[in-house]
Each structure stands twice: as C-alpha cells, then as structure tokens.
Amino acid sequence: MNMLDKAISLISPARALKRTQARIHLNILNQGYGNHGASVEKKSLKGWSIASGSALEDIEQNVDVLRKRSRDLFMGAPIATGALRSTVTNVVGQGLKLNSRIDYEYLNMTPEEADAWETITEREFAFWAESVNCDITRMNNFNELQQLVFLSQLMSGDVFVTLPMVERINTPYELCLQIIEADRICNPQNLFSLDQKIVNGVEIDFKGEVVAYHVAHYHSSSSMSGQNKWERIEKSGKKTGRPNILHLMEMERPEQRRGVPILAPVFESLKQLARYSEAELMAAVISGMYTIFVTSKAPENSGDFDGINPAELLDPEDEGAVEIGNGLVNYLNEGESIQDSNPGRPNAAFDGFVTSVCRQIGAALEIPYEVLMKHFTSSYSASRGALLEAWKMYKRRRDWLANDFCQPVYEAFLTEAVARGRIYAPGFFDDPLIRKAYCGAEWNGPTQGQLDPKKEVEAAILRVEAGFSTRTRETTELTGGDFFANHTLRVMEEEARRTAGFAAPVNININSDNTKSNDDESTD
Structure with a gap:
C-alpha cells in the first residue's frame, strides 16, 4: 500500500478497500502480452505511443512521399545506390534466359520430340526478345527491360507493364511491352474516392478483386500535367482472359493495393x-x-x-x-x-560507426554487410556464409520476377506465336491444361559467386554422383550454361584433339587430396 492509499484508509477505509481490490483485479488481468510487449504500465514502454490503421492509412496514404524519398536516396546516397544496383545485378544480371520445359508426358510426346519443340520455341522467343521491337519505345530488348522493371520496382515500390499489339516492319510479332512508372497510376483528377473502390489508381469490385487501373497520360510532376487525362485499363480481357496490364509489387499486408520501396524501413x-x-x-x-x-x-x-x-x-x-x-x-x-x-x-x-550502421541496414534489406559493402576480409567460411545468405534473397526475388513478369510475357508471346502458326501446338486453345503444359519454362539468371571454384566444382561432382542433382542443374548453377550444348561442343572438341594427337584432359580425383593426370595415357 502506497502513501496515498494509507492516507485514504485513515479517512475512508471503505474507499481504500475498493482501491486495493481494483489494483488486485488489474494485476490479474495484466497477463500474457499485457505484462510484456503490450504493457502500458512499464516505464520502458509507457512512452511508446503508437497508432495503427488499415493498409489504406498505413501504406496507401504515404506511398507518394516514400517514392520521392527512395528516388532521392538512390540518386544521392552511395549505400542506397549500391544496395539497389547490387540486387539488380545478382537477381537479373544480363537478363533471365528462357529454358522451355514442357510437360511432354501429358502432351503424349517423346523426350526427343519435346526437345525439338523446345528448341524451336526458344529460337522464336530469342528472335523476339533480343530485338528492340519488343519495347514500345524501341529502346531496350527484353533483357534490358527486365533490369529496368526490377530496378523501378525496388526503387518505387511497384511498376506497371502493358502488353499492346503494334504492327512493325521486319518482325512477324506484334506483341510489345510498355513500362509505366508508378506515379502515373493514380485516381482520375487526383480525387479521393469516397467509396474507396479506387485507391491510388487501383480499382476493385465489391469482392475486393482488382479489376482495372487508371493511368494518367503524364507524370504528376510533369510540365504537361495540366493537360492530364486518364485512361481506364481493365486488368484482363473479358473474353480471352489475356492480361492487359501487369502490376509488379510485393505485398506486406492484406488488402494492400500499392507497393512500398524496399528502402522504406531504412x-x-x-x-x-x-x-x-x-x-x-x-x-x-x-x-x-x-x-x-x-x-x-x-x-x-x-x-x-x-x-x-x-x-x-x-x-x-x-x-x-x-x-x-x-x-x-x-x-x-x-x-x-x-x-x-x-x-x-x-x-x-x-x-567503426559506419560499419555498425551498415550492418543494421544490411539486416533490414536481407543483404549481409560483406555483400552490401563488397568487403570480404573474413575467413572463407564467414564470407561463403554471407554469400549464401544473400543468395537466398536473390533467388527468392528472381523467382518473383520470373513468375510475375517473365512468365506472363512469355505466355503472351507463345499465344501469339501459336495463333500465327509459327509454333505448332495442337490443342493449345482448346484446353487450359494443354496450354499450361506447353507454357512450362524455367528462367535462369546469373550464377552464385564462388570463393573457391575448385571446392565448388568438387561439391557439384559429388552431388551428381550421389544422385542429389543433375549435370544440367549443376551446369546452370555453376556457369549459367547449357549442359547439352556444352556436351555437343565437347564431343567435337575432343574429336579434334584426338585427331591432332593431343593427350586426354586432366582428371581430378575428388576422393583424395591428390590429383591424377592422364597426360601420359596413349591416345586412341
């Protein structure tokens, strides 16, 4: 009993009893998180005043400021610039490459027939993707568009891509990609929607499904914004279901409609x-x-x-x-x-101070300090651990980019190619399962960095010999190459070496520390 309670008990014992009972009752209720993280009585937490709203209040009403600050940091803060560019380099690199992988069993095809179909399709896609005709502005090929899209998404929180059809000379394909910056997706006349069906340019129906996007002709900060007009683009076609616009963003809360820049927490x-x-x-x-x-x-x-x-x-x-x-x-x-x-x-x-702050920034961005600062001075194990930890994040973001951007674009391309008769795919338009079987694909990007290539190669050989992996997968992950293309070329190379009288290549015995040379072996 404190001094106040003692004083009250002398004047009014009944009142003092009620105060004591209320305090005991409060202590009983103050349990679980109420006695820890949710406590409002502890001195360490009493001054922690917070307010939390829906995704509308916490995110949607702040995205404009977040985008501007993110771009300012990218242009003027070296660590922010390095973090974004490093992520783009490791996730996209020179561009994610198509590796067609159809479900040939469901399509009643032999492996040889499937391989031939995949080769033709990859050649057709490369013809379209390696040309600037795939870009509505005719400035970038598909690989460069991947870099632009991913960097814009990291910096602005989200980015939009439309898929218009434009007839052009010297190309049989009309599919084009138009990259739209996040600021151009906004409410018509920049007016607030009272029924909240349109928030930051994203329109939903009564179920909460996104049905359309409102695109301004000019950026809000452009000198032409006074003449701005808005175009409503439905998310997908009503008859075909073909996507009209792709919205690339990562969600962090349910009912969220716009993305948050990756640098926002730091x-x-x-x-x-x-x-x-x-x-x-x-x-x-x-x-x-x-x-x-x-x-x-x-x-x-x-x-x-x-x-x-x-x-x-x-x-x-x-x-x-x-x-x-x-x-x-x-x-x-x-x-x-x-x-x-x-x-x-x-x-x-x-x-020392900068290092400490950068470690916290790296932790928030999922980029270890060594990778963020390109500063590898620790042991081999520590440096490799940092690379592996960063690679988990890079692979996750690569899968996201492949699923949300590369794959939908490839499916739109393949649909046009089949419709034009350039690729033969029976049943493609008859059954969604058949279409899905034809659209199967892998998207390969830059390989993981190697601190000790010899150890990495030996580990790959062990995985293959033990049946934990395949030569195709290991070739892709180690060098980003194609095993079958390498194999075909190696057959030609070894035949040329034998014809010229050169010795067989050196073999490394991975089961011991010694290496065995076959230089003295006779040639065939």
Missing part, C-alpha cells in the same frame, strides 16, 4: 548516414587544406602578395566571406585575427 538510417559521411568528408577536406591568413592595417594599399590580388580571392557577393583552398592566402581587415581550429580529421571512429 530511410532515416541511410539519410543520416549520408549526411554524416558528407560532413566527415568536408571536415577532412578542410583539414587537408593549408591556408595562410595575413592581417593588414590598410588592405586597400597592401598591393599584391606574390603576384596575387587579394580582392580577387574574395567572393564579390559576400564581403565577409573567407576563402579556403590548397595553399590559399587570405587578407584580413584591421583588428581581425584567426584562431587555429583543428577538426581532428580523418575521424578514427568513422569506419
């Missing part, structure tokens, strides 16, 4: 770190400059100093400005003096 850390780095850099530059200050009783009659006119060293727009520079001389007025200032730069604690 905006403050990145901005403050950029400011700190700029301040330290400026301090180091100033500290590295040696400047002479000369006090003169009559500046106007001082004349030149070593051929330098003092008046030329001052800012004509600011009479009180003092210039600094490498070996610069500044003249001071009568009565003025300079007090030495030693900024103590470079700061010995700078690197």
Whole structure:
C-alpha cells in the first residue's frame, strides 16, 4: 500500500478497500502480452505511443512521399545506390534466359520430340526478345527491360507493364511491352474516392478483386500535367482472359493495393548516414587544406602578395566571406585575427560507426554487410556464409520476377506465336491444361559467386554422383550454361584433339587430396 492509499484508509477505509481490490483485479488481468510487449504500465514502454490503421492509412496514404524519398536516396546516397544496383545485378544480371520445359508426358510426346519443340520455341522467343521491337519505345530488348522493371520496382515500390499489339516492319510479332512508372497510376483528377473502390489508381469490385487501373497520360510532376487525362485499363480481357496490364509489387499486408520501396524501413538510417559521411568528408577536406591568413592595417594599399590580388580571392557577393583552398592566402581587415581550429580529421571512429550502421541496414534489406559493402576480409567460411545468405534473397526475388513478369510475357508471346502458326501446338486453345503444359519454362539468371571454384566444382561432382542433382542443374548453377550444348561442343572438341594427337584432359580425383593426370595415357 502506497502513501496515498494509507492516507485514504485513515479517512475512508471503505474507499481504500475498493482501491486495493481494483489494483488486485488489474494485476490479474495484466497477463500474457499485457505484462510484456503490450504493457502500458512499464516505464520502458509507457512512452511508446503508437497508432495503427488499415493498409489504406498505413501504406496507401504515404506511398507518394516514400517514392520521392527512395528516388532521392538512390540518386544521392552511395549505400542506397549500391544496395539497389547490387540486387539488380545478382537477381537479373544480363537478363533471365528462357529454358522451355514442357510437360511432354501429358502432351503424349517423346523426350526427343519435346526437345525439338523446345528448341524451336526458344529460337522464336530469342528472335523476339533480343530485338528492340519488343519495347514500345524501341529502346531496350527484353533483357534490358527486365533490369529496368526490377530496378523501378525496388526503387518505387511497384511498376506497371502493358502488353499492346503494334504492327512493325521486319518482325512477324506484334506483341510489345510498355513500362509505366508508378506515379502515373493514380485516381482520375487526383480525387479521393469516397467509396474507396479506387485507391491510388487501383480499382476493385465489391469482392475486393482488382479489376482495372487508371493511368494518367503524364507524370504528376510533369510540365504537361495540366493537360492530364486518364485512361481506364481493365486488368484482363473479358473474353480471352489475356492480361492487359501487369502490376509488379510485393505485398506486406492484406488488402494492400500499392507497393512500398524496399528502402522504406531504412530511410532515416541511410539519410543520416549520408549526411554524416558528407560532413566527415568536408571536415577532412578542410583539414587537408593549408591556408595562410595575413592581417593588414590598410588592405586597400597592401598591393599584391606574390603576384596575387587579394580582392580577387574574395567572393564579390559576400564581403565577409573567407576563402579556403590548397595553399590559399587570405587578407584580413584591421583588428581581425584567426584562431587555429583543428577538426581532428580523418575521424578514427568513422569506419567503426559506419560499419555498425551498415550492418543494421544490411539486416533490414536481407543483404549481409560483406555483400552490401563488397568487403570480404573474413575467413572463407564467414564470407561463403554471407554469400549464401544473400543468395537466398536473390533467388527468392528472381523467382518473383520470373513468375510475375517473365512468365506472363512469355505466355503472351507463345499465344501469339501459336495463333500465327509459327509454333505448332495442337490443342493449345482448346484446353487450359494443354496450354499450361506447353507454357512450362524455367528462367535462369546469373550464377552464385564462388570463393573457391575448385571446392565448388568438387561439391557439384559429388552431388551428381550421389544422385542429389543433375549435370544440367549443376551446369546452370555453376556457369549459367547449357549442359547439352556444352556436351555437343565437347564431343567435337575432343574429336579434334584426338585427331591432332593431343593427350586426354586432366582428371581430378575428388576422393583424395591428390590429383591424377592422364597426360601420359596413349591416345586412341
């Protein structure tokens, strides 16, 4: 019983009893999370005032500011720029490559027939994808569009792609891709929808299904925005179900309609770190400059100093400005003096502090510090662990890009190719299951970095020999190549070597530390 309760008990014992009973009852109710993370009584949590709303209040009403800040960091904060570009390089690289994998058993095809069909289809797709005709602006091929789409999604939170049909010379295909920046998807006239059926340009029906997008002709910050008009694009065709527009975003909450930039959780850390780095850099530059200050009783009659006119060293727009520079001389007025200032730069604690902050940023972005900063100074095991951890994130995002962008585009291409008779696919338009069987594909990108190629190759050989993997998979993951293409070429190479009288290649015995050379073996 505290002092207040004691005082009340002397005046009104009944009131004091009620207060004691209420406190006991409160302690009973204050259990579970109420006694820990949800407690409002603990001093450490009492000042933690929070408010949480739906995805509309927490996300949709803030995406405009988030996009602007994300782009500003990308343009002016080196760590933010490196994080996004590094992710694009490792996820997309030079572009995800199509590897057609049809369900030949369901299609009643032999493996040989399936391989021949896949080869023809990959050749046709490469013809379309490697040309700028696949881009509505005729500026990028499909691989470059992948890079643009993925970078825009990371930076802005989401990006949109339409699939118009445009007839062009020297190509049998009309399918084109038009990349639309996130800002152009907005409410008509930028007006708020009272029934919330249209939020940030995304329209839903009574079930909550996205049915259409409202696209402005101009960016909201464009000089042409005064003449803006909006076009309503249905998500898919009503008769064919063909997608008219692709919305690439990663959701973090149910009922969310627009994406959040990947850097959003670390905006403050990145901005403050950029400011700190700029301040330290400026301090180091100033500290590295040696400047002479000369006090003169009559500046106007001082004349030149070593051929330098003092008046030329001052800012004509600011009479009180003092210039600094490498070996610069500044003249001071009568009565003025300079007090030495030693900024103590470079700061010995700078690197340690930046490292600590970057570790937190890397953890939020799923990029280990070593990978984020390209700084591998630890042991082989630690560096490999960092690469493997980062690779999990890269593979997840690659699967996302393949599923949400590459595969829908490929299916739209294949539909046109079959309709035009350039690819023979019986039953393609008759049964959705048959169409799905024909559309099976893998999308291969850049391979994982190797710290010790010899160990990686030995591990791959062991997996293949033990039956845990295949030569095709290991070839793709190690080099990004094609095993069957390599095999065909190697047959030709080895035949040429034997014909020329060269010895057989060196074989590595992975079961021991020794290697065995076959250089002395006779040729056939």
